[in-house]
Amino acid sequence: MTQPDLSSVVTLTVVENIATLTLNRPQARNALNTQLCLELHLAIREVGKRDDIHLLLVRANGPVFCAGADLKERKEMDEDQIRARRIKAFALYAALEDLSIPVIAVVQGPAVGSGCEIASACDFIVASDQASFRYPEARWGTVGATQRLPRIVGRRIAKELMFTGREVSAEEAKSIGLVNQVLPHAEFDRYVESLAREIASAPSHAIRSAKRTIDKGADDSRFGALAHEILAIEDNLTEGTWRAGMTSFV
Numbered sequence: 386m387t388q389p390d391l392s393s394v395v396t397l398t399v400v401e402n403i404a405t406l407t408l409n410r411p412q413a414r415n416a417l418n419t420q421l422c423l424e425l426h427l428a429i430r431e432v433g434k435r436d437d438i439h440l441l442l443v444r445a446n447g448p449v450f451c452a453g454a455d456l457k458e459r460k461e462m463d464e465d466q467i468r469a470r471r472i473k474a475f476a477l478y479a480a481l482e483d484l485s486i487p488v489i490a491v492v493q494g495p496a497v498g499s500g501c502e503i504a505s506a507c508d509f510i511v512a513s514d515q516a517s518f519r520y521p522e523a524r525w526g527t528v529g530a531t532q533r534l535p536r537i538v539g540r541r542i543a544k545e546l547m548f549t550g551r552e553v554s555a556e557e558a559k560s561i562g563l564v565n566q567v568l569p570h571a572e573f574d575r576y577v578e579s580l581a582r583e584i585a586s587a588p589s590h591a592i593r594s595a596k597r598t599i600d601k602g603a604d605d606s607r608f609g610a611l612a613h614e615i616l617a618i619e620d621n622l623t624e625g626t627w628r629a630g631m632t633s634f635v
Contacts, residue, residue, distance in 0.1 A: 393409060393424060394408070394409050394410050394418075394420055394421045394424055395407065395408065395409055395421065395424040395425050395428050396409050396446075397428045397431065397432070399435075399437075399438060401585070402437060402438060402439035402440065402585045402589075403438070403439070403440050403441075403442065403581050403582070403585050404432050404435075404438045404440070404441045404442070405441075405442045405444060406425070406428050406429070406432070406441060406442070406443050406444075407444050407445060407446055408421065408425070408443075408444070408445040408446065408450070408451055408503075409445075409446045410446075411445075411446045411447025411448075411449075413452075413455065413457075414447070414449040414451070414452035415445045415446070415447060415449055415450065415451045415452060415500070416451065416452045416453060416454065416455035416456070416457075417451060417453065417454050417455060417474060417499040417500070417503075418454075418455035418458045418470075419458065419470050419473065421455075422470065422473040422474050422477050423473065425477050425503075426473070426476060426477045426480055429477070429480045429481055429484065430480065432484065432486075433480075433483075433484055433485070438486060439486055439487075439584075439585040439587075439589045439592070440486055440487050440488075440489070440581055440584050440585040441484060441486060441487070441488045441489070442488075442489055442491050442577065442581055443481070443488060443489070443490050443491065443503065443504070443507055444490075444491035444492075444493065444577075445492075445493065445494070447494075448493070448494045448515075449494045449495050450492045450493060450494050450495060450496040450500050450504070450516065451496055451497065451499060451500025451503060452495070452497050452498075452500065453497040453498030453499045453500055453521070454474075454498055454499050458470075471529075474499060474502070477503075478502055478503065478506040478533075479506075481503070481506040481507060482506045485593045485596065485597065486589070486592070486593060486596070487508050487584055487592060487596060488506075488507040488508050489507055489508060489509060489510070489511060489577075489580070489581070489584075490503070490504035490505075490507035490509070490510040490511070491511060491577050492504055492510055492511070492512045492513065492516040492518075492555075492564075493512075493513045493515065493516060493570070493573065494513070494515055494516055494517075495516065495517045495518075495519070495552075496516065496517070496518050496519070497518075497519045497520075497521065498519070498520065498521060498522055498529060498530065499529070501518050501519070501520060501530055501534070502529070502530050502533065504518075505530075505533040505534065505537060505563075506533065508596065509565045510558075510563065510564045510565060511564070511565055511566045511567075511568070511576070511577060511580065512555040512558065512559070512564045512566070512567050512568075513555065513567070513568060513569075513570045513573040514555050514556070514567055514568065514569050514570055515555070515570045516555040516558070516564075516567075517552050517553060517554055517555065517558075518552070518553045518558050518563060518564075519550060519551070519552045519553065520534060520546045520547050520550060521550035522547070522550075523547050523548060523550065524549075524550035525550075530547070531543075531547065534546065534547070534563075537562060537563055538561045538562055538563055542561055555567045590624055594620060
């Protein structure tokens with residue numbers, strides 16, 4: 386088990402094959418500042434180097450998942466500094482998406498702006514019934530979250546959420562496809578632990594292959610997507626992991 390650095394704005398723990406990456410600025414409602422961007426990115430790169438990690442949970446310390454960009458920091462920045470900070474955030478989201486292992490966003494409270502982007506860069510989101518989601522960028526006179534959201538919920542819903550900046554409850558988020566599962570807050574941690582163990586116990590090579598094939602296929606034509614699956618099957622047969630999986634299943 387990797388022990389967390391409690392002085393950091395990010396903690397990374399690894400128990401067996403499950404890593405947990407925690408946003409750790411509860412006093413600032415886990416608002417995304419430059420330091421948090423950099424430390425999250427470094428932790429994600431560390432996870433990506435380790436073959437013993439089969440699953441990553443992304444969660445937050447405190448009642449708020451992430452309140453969005455740190456506006457106190459941004460108020461002191463000029464245009465070039467803001468541009469540089471935004472690029473760091475884009476690199477962070479991309480690194481999260483590019484991980485070969487399953488990544489689950491564990492959202493226990495409000496997610497706003499950049500918090501929604503972090504959660505949406507994961508493979509899927511599970512939420513407590515105390516979670517909520519809000520996309521206020523356009524209402525704040527800026528631009529953000531315009532690419533992942535419409536790919537998840539569709540253009541029309543994405544436009545409505547962006548134009549109004551209204552708060553979306555966990556249950557509504559599930560109904561529009563933004564969130565996969567919603568659990569009562571008292572049962573949430575137990576459910577997350579069970580879900581993580583279930584996924585991490587599956588053959589890692591096959592799970593990584595499934596993730597890669599789904600992502601590549603979704604961005605390709607129907608026939609191109611089929612080619613990705615055929616190649617993945619061949620890779621699976623060459624690797625030999627299917628035998629262990631079948632034996633375990635039987």
